[in-house]
Amino acid sequence: MIAKQTNQKAWFMVLPVFLVVAFSAVIPLMTVVNYSFQDTFGNNQFFWVGIDWFKDLMHSERFHDAFLRQLLFSGIILMIEVPLGIFIALAMPKKGWGVPVCLISMALPLLIPWNVVGTIWQIFGRVDIGLLGHSLASLGFDYNYTQEPIAAWITIIVMDVWHWTSLVVLLAYAGLCSIPDAYYQAAKIDGASRLSVFRYIQLPKMQRVLLIAILLRFMDSFMIYTEPFVITGGGPGNSTTFMSIDLVKMAIGQFDLGPAAAMSLVYFLVILLLSWVFYTVMSNIGEESSNGGA
Amino acid sequence: MANITLKEIAHSYTGYSDNPDDYALKKLNLTWRDGGAYALLGPSGCGKTTLLNIISGLLTPTSGQVLFNDEDVTHLPTEKRNIAQIFQFPVIYDTMTVFQNLAFPLKNRGRTKTEIEPRVIQLANMLGLEKDLYTKAQHLTADAKQKISLGRGLIRQSVNAILFDEPLTVIDPQLKWELRSQLKYLHKQFGFTMIYVTHDQTEALTFADEVIVMYEGEIVQVGTPEALFERPAHTFVGYFIGSPGMNIAPCELHGNRAVIEGHEITLDCSYREQPASAKVEVGIRPEYLSLAGPGQAGLPVKIVKVDDIGRHKIARVALNSREFHVVMPELASMTGDQASLIFDTAHTNIYVNDHLIAGEQP
Amino acid sequence: MRWKWLIPAIYIVFLLLPIYWLVNMSLKNNDEILSIFSLWPQNLTFDNYRVIFTDSSWYSGYINSMIYVSINVLISVTFALPAAYAFSRYSFVGDKHLFFWLLTNRMAPPAVFALPFFQLYSSIGLFDTHIAVAIAHCLFNLPLAVWILEGFMSGIPKEIDETAFVDGYSWIRFFIKIFIPNIASGIGVTAFFCFMFSWVELLLARTLTAVNAKPISAIMTRTVSASGLDWGVLAAAGVLTILPGVLVIWFVRNHIAKGFALGRV
Numbered sequence: 001m002i003a004k005q006t007n008q009k010a011w012f013m014v015l016p017v018f019l020v021v022a023f024s025a026v027i028p029l030m031t032v033v034n035y036s037f038q039d040t041f042g043n044n045q046f047f048w049v050g051i052d053w054f055k056d057l058m059h060s061e062r063f064h065d066a067f068l069r070q071l072l073f074s075g076i077i078l079m080i081e082v083p084l085g086i087f088i089a090l091a092m093p094k095k096g097w098g099v100p101v102c103l104i105s106m107a108l109p110l111l112i113p114w115n116v117v118g119t120i121w122q123i124f125g126r127v128d129i130g131l132l133g134h135s136l137a138s139l140g141f142d143y144n145y146t147q148e149p150i151a152a153w154i155t156i157i158v159m160d161v162w163h164w165t166s167l168v169v170l171l172a173y174a175g176l177c178s179i180p181d182a183y184y185q186a187a188k189i190d191g192a193s194r195l196s197v198f199r200y201i202q203l204p205k206m207q208r209v210l211l212i213a214i215l216l217r218f219m220d221s222f223m224i225y226t227e228p229f230v231i232t233g234g235g236p237g238n239s240t241t242f243m244s245i246d247l248v249k250m251a252i253g254q255f256d257l258g259p260a261a262a263m264s265l266v267y268f269l270v271i272l273l274l275s276w277v278f279y280t281v282m283s284n285i286g287e288e289s290s291n292g293g294a
Numbered sequence: 295m296a297n298i299t300l301k302e303i304a305h306s307y308t309g310y311s312d313n314p315d316d317y318a319l320k321k322l323n324l325t326w327r328d329g330g331a332y333a334l335l336g337p338s339g340c341g342k343t344t345l346l347n348i349i350s351g352l353l354t355p356t357s358g359q360v361l362f363n364d365e366d367v368t369h370l371p372t373e374k375r376n377i378a379q380i381f382q383f384p385v386i387y388d389t390m391t392v393f394q395n396l397a398f399p400l401k402n403r404g405r406t407k408t409e410i411e412p413r414v415i416q417l418a419n420m421l422g423l424e425k426d427l428y429t430k431a432q433h434l435t436a437d438a439k440q441k442i443s444l445g446r447g448l449i450r451q452s453v454n455a456i457l458f459d460e461p462l463t464v465i466d467p468q469l470k471w472e473l474r475s476q477l478k479y480l481h482k483q484f485g486f487t488m489i490y491v492t493h494d495q496t497e498a499l500t501f502a503d504e505v506i507v508m509y510e511g512e513i514v515q516v517g518t519p520e521a522l523f524e525r526p527a528h529t530f531v532g533y534f535i536g537s538p539g540m541n542i543a544p545c546e547l548h549g550n551r552a553v554i555e556g557h558e559i560t561l562d563c564s565y566r567e568q569p570a571s572a573k574v575e576v577g578i579r580p581e582y583l584s585l586a587g588p589g590q591a592g593l594p595v596k597i598v599k600v601d602d603i604g605r606h607k608i609a610r611v612a613l614n615s616r617e618f619h620v621v622m623p624e625l626a627s628m629t630g631d632q633a634s635l636i637f638d639t640a641h642t643n644i645y646v647n648d649h650l651i652a653g654e655q656p
Numbered sequence: 657m658r659w660k661w662l663i664p665a666i667y668i669v670f671l672l673l674p675i676y677w678l679v680n681m682s683l684k685n686n687d688e689i690l691s692i693f694s695l696w697p698q699n700l701t702f703d704n705y706r707v708i709f710t711d712s713s714w715y716s717g718y719i720n721s722m723i724y725v726s727i728n729v730l731i732s733v734t735f736a737l738p739a740a741y742a743f744s745r746y747s748f749v750g751d752k753h754l755f756f757w758l759l760t761n762r763m764a765p766p767a768v769f770a771l772p773f774f775q776l777y778s779s780i781g782l783f784d785t786h787i788a789v790a791i792a793h794c795l796f797n798l799p800l801a802v803w804i805l806e807g808f809m810s811g812i813p814k815e816i817d818e819t820a821f822v823d824g825y826s827w828i829r830f831f832i833k834i835f836i837p838n839i840a841s842g843i844g845v846t847a848f849f850c851f852m853f854s855w856v857e858l859l860l861a862r863t864l865t866a867v868n869a870k871p872i873s874a875i876m877t878r879t880v881s882a883s884g885l886d887w888g889v890l891a892a893a894g895v896l897t898i899l900p901g902v903l904v905i906w907f908v909r910n911h912i913a914k915g916f917a918l919g920r921v
Contacts, residue, residue: 010746013738014754017798020735024795025761028772091663098661104905105668108675111901113856115873116894123681124674129689129887131677162671169667185352186385188372190446191402200387223765226858230877244767244859251771252863264768271763 035261053262063263065238066246067270073242074221077160081217082210084161085168090202092173106166114163118230121159125231145232149239152232156240159227164217171213175206211282218278222271243267296363296454298326298349298487303358305344310356318344320511321358326455326489331481333502334491337534341511342491346457349489350377362454378447379457383464384439388432392423395431396445403450417445420480437469441476448480455487462497474500495535507531523579524641529648532577538608538619541583545576547644550653552576555614557593562639563653568646575645580619582638585609585628592634600628611635675898681891689887704892714893717872720786721855722900724869727790728797728854729847735794736801736846741831743802744809745817755806758799766859769795774863784866792864793854800853801846808842809835848908855900872897 036053038046057063092102109117125145127133136143145155179201187197225244228234234241234249241249247267251260305319314320319341326332334342347353348360351372360368367375387395396414418424421441426434431442440461447456458477462470478501481488490501498505499519507515507522507530514528515521526532532540546553550564554576568574586592595611595618607622611633618635622628644651681689682704683697692698708714742748743755773792774783782788812835820830836843862874876893 004745004747006748007746008748010742010748010751013742016735017739017758017802018754020731020791020794021758021761021798024769024773024792025764028769028776031772031775032768088664088667091660093661093664098664100909102664102668104909105671107905108898108902109671111852111856111898111905112675113858113873113897115858115877116897119876119890119894120674120678123887123891124677129681129693131673131695134693162674165667166671180383182381182383182385185372185379186381186443186446188352189350189377189379190399191373192398193402196402200389204388219763223767225765225767244765247765247767248770248859251767252774257771260771264765267765268763268768271765272760275763 032261032264035257036265039258049258053258054266056259057262057266060259062246066241066243069239069241070222070243073157073224074218076157077164077221078214078217080157080161081165081168082214085165085213086172086206086210088165088169089172089176090198092169094177103170106169108166109163110166112163114226115230117159117163118227121155121162121227122231125155147236149236152236152240156228156231159231160221160224163227164220168213168217171209172206175209176202179205207282211279214282215275215278219271219275222274296487297328298455299359299361299364300324300345300349301359301361303345303348303355303360305341305348305353305355305357317356318511319348319355322513324506324513324516326487328487329485331478331488331501331503332490333498333505334489334508335493335495335498335505335534336508337493340508342508343459345508346379346459346489346491349455350379350457351375352379376450376452376454377457378450378453378455379459380440380443380447380461382460384436384443386431386439386442388430390431391428392418392431392434392442393427395442396449399446399450413449413451417449420483421445421476437465437473440465440473444477448484448486453486455489458488458490458492460492461490462492462494470497477501495537499535507534525643525650526577527650529575529577529645532579532643532645536579536581538580540577540579541618542575542577542645543613543616543618545574545644547574552642552644554593555616557613559593559637559642560639561642561644561653563655565644565651565653572646573648575648577643577645578637578641580608580621582641583618583620584636584638585611585620585622585626585633586636588630588632588634590634592636595633595635597628597631597633678891678894681887682895684888686886686888704886704888705896707889708892708896714872714875714889717870717875717893718896720865720869721861721871721873721897724786724789724793724861724871725851725854727786728793729850731790731794732797732801732850733843733847736798736805737831737836737843740802740805740809741835743806745814755802758802761799762796764795766796766857770859770863773860777864783864784868784870786869788864789861789869789871790854792860793857797850797853801850804846804849805839805842808839808845812838844908848904851904852901 035046037048037050039049039052040046093099112120124130124132125143127137127144133143133145142148143151145151183201183205184197187201192200223244224242225248228240228242229245232240234245238246243263244267247260247263250256250263301323302321303319303323304317304321306316307318308316311317334345336342344353348355351367351370351374354369358368359366362375387398390398393414396417397410400410400413415424415427418427421444423438423441423445426438431439434442444461447453462473465473474497477488477490488501490498492498499522503518504516505519505522506513507528509528509530515526515531517527522531522535526535526540529540529542532542543554547565547568550561552559552561585595585597588594593613595613598610598612598617600607600609600622604624606624607626609620609622609628611618611620613635620635644653680696683700683702685699685701685703688697688699743751769792777783777785777788777792816834816838817830820834821827825834858871858873858877861871862877865871865874872893876890876897
C-alpha cells in the first residue's frame with residue numbers, strides 16, 4: 001500500500017466541512033462560554049462574574065439531582081440494552097429469508113422521529129386508550145406514568161429499550177457475521193461447550209463493534225431529550241427531568257443564560273470525559289487480548 | 295486409531311438430485327489404512343475439502359456411509375468421532391495463552407490438570423513452542439499460530455485421524471519446509487492416520503505414502519508418488535503432476551503406430567482400434583523426451599525457447615504448431631533452431647477420452 | 657437449539673406491537689378511541705388521514721421536514737466527499753486532530769446548542785428557514801458522513817487514483833467518473849444515516865423554526881400541549897412520519913448489508 005503523501009493543499013478539500021462545523025459548533029460554543037462568565041441586568045447588558053455561575057452549579061441541588069438521575073438512567077440503559085442486544089444477535093439467522101425480515105423489522109424503530117417514538121409510548125402507556133396501560137390496569141396493576149415516578153421511569157426505560165436495542169443488535173450481528181465458519185468447526189472438534197464458544201470465539205471477535213455500540217448508546221442516552229419530554233415532560237414533578245430537559249428548561253424556558261451556559265459547558269465536558277474514559281478502558285481490555293506482537 | 299472407509303459416498307450441496315452435475319462429489323469408494331500418510335491432491339473446487347468435511351463430520355453426505363473400523367459413523371456428530379482437523383488459516387482462541395489453547399480439547403473432555411500439563415509441555419517441545427507457552431496466542435506469528443492449531447489437533451492421544459486442509463497456505467515459503475518436516479516427524483512419532491489436502495503437488499508428493507488425485511468431484515488415481523509420475527491414469531494427473539507437466543498431444547492410432555501432427559512414431563505396444571468419435575492422445579513427460587541435431591532420427595521440431603532452470607534446462611519446441619516441453623541435461627546445448635525430437639517409447643502413454651489405455655505386447 | 661428462532665421472533669413482535677397500535681388508532685376517529693377499547697377499528701375510517709392531507713397546517717409540516725432533510729443530506733454528502741478523500745489519501749498539518757475534533761461534535765448534546773443556535777440564526781436573519789435547520793443538523797451529520805465515507809474510501813487502493821492520473825484524468829473527472837462509482841454503496845450508507853439522524857431530530861428543528869419551516873415533529877408536539885386533543889389525527893400523523901423511513905430502508909437494504917459487511921459502521 002502506498003503511504004499517504006503529505007500534501008498541505010488537502011486543506012482545501014477539508015475546508016468546506018471545517019467551515020460549516022466551525023460555524024455550527026465553535027461560534028455557538030463561544031457564545032456559551034461567554035454567557036457562562038457573565039450576568040445581566042437585562043436590556044442586553046452584561047457584566048463579568050468570573051466563575052460564580054460554576055460555583056453555584058457545583059452547589060446546586062437541582063444540578064446534582066439531574067446529574068444523578070442521568071447517570072442512573074444511562075447506567076440502567078447500558079445494562080439492559082447491551083446484553084439484550086448481544087443475546088438477540090446471537091439468536092438471529094445467518095442466512096435464508098429470515099435475515100432480511102429480521103434486519104428490516106429491527107431497523108424500523110431506529111427510523112421513527114423521536115417525538116413520534118414518544119407519542120407512540122405516550123399513547124401505548126395510557127390506561128384509557130393504550131394497549132399496555134389498559135392491559136396492565138385490567139390485570140390489577142396500579143399503573144399511571146403521569147403520577148407515579150416509578151411507573152414513569154419504567155415506561156421511559158422500556159421505551160428506550162424498544163427504541164435503541166436494535167442498534168446494538170445490528171452492530172453485534174455485523175460483528176458475528178464476520179467470524180469465519182472454521183472457528184465454529186474447530187470448536188466442535190475441540191469439544192467446546194456453547195458457553196465456551198461464546199466466551200472464547202464470539203465475544204472476542206465482536207469486541208470492536210461492541211465498543212462502538214456501547215459508546216454510542218452511552219452518549220445518546222446521556223443526551224436524551226425528546227422522548228421523555230413528550231411522554232412525561234420531565235414529570236411527575238421532576239422525577240424524569242434528565243440533564244438535557246433540565247438544561248433546556250433553564251435556557252429557553254427560564255432564559256437563565258448564565259446558569260444555563262455554565263451547565264452546558266459542564267455537561268459537554270462530562271460527556272467528553274466519560275466517553276474518553278469508556279473508550280480507553282474498553283480498548284485496553286481489547287489491547288490485552290489483541291494486537292501487540294507481530 | 296482406526297481404518298476409515300468411505301462406501302459409495304456422493305455429495306450434492308443441493309440435496310438429493312438426479313442431475314449428476316449437482317454433485318460436488320461423485321460416487322466414490324475409498325479406504326484409508328490406519329497409520330497411513332495420505333495426500334488428497336487436486337485443483338481448487340475439485341471436491342477435496344468436501345471429502346475432508348465428510349470424514350470429519352462437519353458435513354453429512356447425501357448418500358453413502360462413513361465407517362471407522364467397520365462402525366457406521368455417518369450420522370455421528372463431529373465431537374464424537376475423535377477427529378482432528380487443521381484449517382487453512384490458523385484457528386486459535388485469541389484470549390487464551392498457548393498453554394491454554396493446547397490444553398483446551400483435553401479440558402473439554404474432562405481430563406485433570408495432572409494429565410494435561412505434561413502432555414501439553416511435551417507437545418509444545420516437539421513443535422518448538424516451549425518458549426511461548428505462557429504468551430497470549432494472539433501475539434504470535436502466523437506459523438506459530440498454525441503450529442498451535444496443529445498442536446490442538448495432536449494433543450488427544452486417542453485421535454482416529456488428523457485431517458489437514460491446506461494448512462501451509464498462510465506460511466512463508468522458507469517456513470513451509472520446516473513445518474512439512476515437522477509433520478513428517480510427528481507422523482513417525484505418533485503413527486496417526488494423516489490425510490493432507492492440498493493443491494500443491496510438491497507438498498503432496500513429499501508428505502504422503504499414497505496420493506489420491508481428484509478432479510471435478512471424482513477420484514482419478516490413487517497411488518504412490520512414483521506411480522503417479524510414471525503411469526498417470528488420467529491426462530489430468532499427467533498434466534498436474536511434474537513440473538512442467540506431461541506433454542499431451544492428439545494423435546491417430548493404428549496398431550503400434552501413432553501419428554502426431556502428420557509424423558509417425560512406433561510404440562512399444564499395439565493398441566486396439568478406437569471409435570472415430572474418441573479423443574485419442576499421446577502423453578509423454580518432458581523427462582522422457584530428448585533432442586538430437588536436425589535431420590537425425592526423430593520428429594523434426596523447431597526450437598522456440600530454452601530456459602535454464604539451474605540443474606537442468608527446459609526446451610520448448612514446436613512440431614508444426616504443437617508445442618512440447620523437453621527436459622535437457624544442464625550441460626547440453628543446441629545450436630541453430632532446428633532439432634529432432636526423440637520419444638522414449640517405454641514411457642510413452644496413450645490416452646483415450648482422457649483415460650490411460652493399456653496396449654498388448656507385440 | 658430448535659427454538660432459537662423464537663428469540664428474534666418475540667423481539668420483533670415486541671417492536672411491532674406499539675406500531676401496530678398506532679396504526680390501529682389512526683384508523684379510528686377520536687370519539688371511538690375515547691369510548692371503546694378495541695384491538696382493531698370497529699368503524700374503520702380514513703378521516704384522520706384526510707385531515708392531514710387537506711389541512712395545510714398539518715401537511716406543510718411534512719413538506720418542511722422533507723425539504724430541510726434533503727438539503728442536509730445533500731450538503732453533508734457533498735461536503736464530506738472531498739474532506740473524506742483528503743483524510744483518506746493525504747496527511748497534512750493537524751489532520752489527526754481535525755478528524756478527532758470532528759468526531760467530538762457528534763458527542764455534543766443538542767441541548768447545549770439550542771439557545772446559542774437560536775441566537776445565532778436569529779442574528780443573521782435565518783431564523784425559521786429550512787436552510788437554518790439543514791446547517792444546524794450538519795453539526796452532527798457532517799462528522800458522521802466524513803467518518804463513514806473515509807472508511808469506505810480507505811478500502812479503495814490508492815493505485816486506482818495513481819493509474820487514473822497517469823492516464824491523464826483531471827482530478828475532478830477522476831473523482832466523478834471513477835472514484836464515486838467505486839464507493840457507491842458507501843455513499844448509500846452515508847446518505848441513509850444522514851437522512852435518519854436529520855429526520856428524527858426534534859430539539860434543534862423546533863428551536864430554529866416558528867411558522868414557515870415548522871417540521872412535522874414540532875407540529876405534533878404542539879398538538880400535544882393544546883387542549884381538545886385529537887388522538888386519531890395525531891396517530892395518523894405519526895404513521896405518516898414512519899413511512900419515509902420504511903421507504904428508505906427498502907431502497908437501501910442491499911447497500912446497508914454490504915456496508916455492514918465492510919465493518920465500518
